[in-house]
Amino acid sequence: MLQKMNGKVKKILGISIAFLMLIMVIPTSIAKAATNKTYDFNSMTYQSTWGVTYSISNGSGTFNFTGQYREIKFNLPETLDMSQCTSVTFNASSPNGQIAFKLYDTSGNQVAVVYNFNSNTSDCTFAPNSTAKVNSIGIMAQGTNNYSAVVNRVTFTMTGGSSGTGSSTLLNTYGNILKNSGTAVNLSQLQNSNTLSVIKTQYNSITLENEMKPDAVLGSSSTLMTVAQAKSNGYYIPSSYTESTVPTLKFSTIDAVLQICYNNGLKLRGHTLVWHSQTPDWFFRTGYSSSGSYVSQAVMDARMEMFIRSYMSHIYNGSYGSVVYAWDVVNEYLHASTSGWSQVYGSNLGTTPSYVKKAFQYAYDCLSSFGLTNSVKLFYNDYNTYEVTDQILSLVNFINSGTKLCAGVGMQSHLNTSYPSVSAYKTAMQKFLNAGYEVQVTELDVTNTSASTQATYVYDLMTAILSLKKAGGNITGITWWGLYDSVSWRASQNPLLFSNLTTPKESYNKALQAFTDAGY
Template sequence: MIKTHFNSIVAENVMKSGPLQRREGEFDFSLADRFVEFGEDNEMHITGHTLIWHSQAPNWFFTDSQGNDVSREVLIQRMENHIKTVVGRYKGRVKGWDVVNEAILDDGSYRKSKFFEIIGEEFIPLAFQFAHEADTEAALYYNDYSMSNPGKRQGVISMVKKLQEEGLKIDGIGMQGHVGLDYPSLQEFERSIVAFSDLGVEVMVTELDITVLPSPRANQGAEVSTNFTYQEKINPYKEGLPDSVSEALTERYLDFFKLFIKHQDKISRVTTWGVADHHSWKNNWPVRGRTDYPLLFDRNYQPKPMVSRLVEAVTLD
């Protein structure tokens, strides 16, 4: 299916720091190597995801042998070693990297992660510096969710401008597409596409999936630590989607792709976060054990009716 329908790939988990380096200095590239080889064998554009992220980082990254926070200097050295080892291994093969993931909050302030607490906001330019030193030809990206939120939009713009003012290489901004049937507004999403493009960088729609399930709270973005107790009332489609909901999902996908086509001069890539519904993380987030339908292919690996309409929309443009 991937060979037939897609021309670029990104790993959901196997290139994150936790799976790659569970213990300091002991890298396990077995799955990441297979991922990259698959992309090369099928002449696909390969994106690496992700070098620095507060989540799915191994605990040792931030602590010493007694469990205390390491010094600023130690954490910077660990960052540099990790980034340069990973990027260096795939130099010339992985064409672009999500260097930093989810470092800005919805209000535009910096997330108070361990990277921020120990190093300060400088951890972001340092990450971009180390990645560029490891592979001067690789494209470097910042990636985040809820990017249509005006506060986050301005926070990301400010952060990227600082990188540019320092002369650091940043080639693109990834707008995660974890969206629902009624959020965010297309108008705010479009404002962010234009605003990010105005920085002189490419815009990518990353991690696209559209949930049909009711949210336990209003528009929670994609914070992976969020978790709610299972309730039957928020898992209404265990036996399949009603026609009305299926049509609403189709129209929502079409609306987004019409927006992407409108701004195709700004958007370099659209990536879905998964292939078929049963593999999607949305079945277990933010409530474990639900049945969601967020992707283009169903649980039997068959294209949903929306796929032919998406192809038609792109072809007619």
């Protein structure tokens, strides 16, 4: 009897197992069905441009090209695994000139391209033939004349229905949501292939810690040329400039950085044009001489305009200027100590300093001359913004009286786990956002007494920032001020997310956990 029952059990189990195997096949087949992921330009975010102006209407983008190989890039709202993508379709119209469509991976490398689209509204479909993780697209002119194209949407046909984001990084989390995931570096770090490779896995934006500051461009002492020589070298000389000589501006380091960024899909924040610190005193004196007397405000206005517009024009006239997407025009005015600026313009100017507004006007005028006022943003940058929130708002409102020159506030965010409280920091950021300003966290580090204390603080801070973003706040980037602890300006207090180039700390994992817990 027992043997017969065992036999029946075996038969029943055999039928059950077979049935289970059968029904397991069904959802697998369904999971592999193709799904279309379609994005228009309301769901994508602008990344960078070179020689292209654009406008968005009802999700469609109109792109005006100013020459051959001019290109504009946009970030997708998610990262897509091309190993699970069978085709990509751009719906577009470009009857007056050929354009190319490109796909870029999370490191900014071009991984797929289709050329020679030249048609009234139709689909351009191609197989990506790549296993890369793609998070941005490019649209490039092939013709040499000026012409326009309209791109309505892009569709990725996926198998398995997977977006394939892979392992979480700062780049494919915060970089996707905020557009800019950044770090502070120098040229030598960018020139190291191993360091550059690591940078590209976590960041799509860099800030030079010192090499774009005024003293790096002007030098410790002046080297003068005639006005005629300056004009022949491409310098901007305003009509109000009455002096016979112009100081040589040193761009070799910046040029090298721009090329590296361009070739590796990195963006660059310009930091900084006007600062009370790290600006040589000779720049404010007669004859550009350290022994001269301080010049008048009118002379200094002309010098400032010459410096700002020559500096920015050099970048945007070059081959790689498209990587510079933002500028800290004025840095730390509200915390300024005695400097050449105060010697010329006076101290204690409150929140209505004329030279600060003029600095923004000169920078804005330069962007306007290149057609970049919609794509490159100008910021006022300062530290301890949670202590002087109302003063910053008053200052930025003054700068923007008449024309909105300043897009927003750079919150440096050199923090400590004991100060400020996360709630105080969030309140300050909320005030800037409520006033209608864009906010970028520009120089973040968190000193601490222990790794676990830092991790908890970072989690709470990121949670607060992400909650404001989800509520509609115009927060467009977080830049960590250094790659790892020992290269930080506050190295003794271990303020960053990495203990060395490739070793993340608990705080790094907590930053990513905050992103996941926020519901992204």
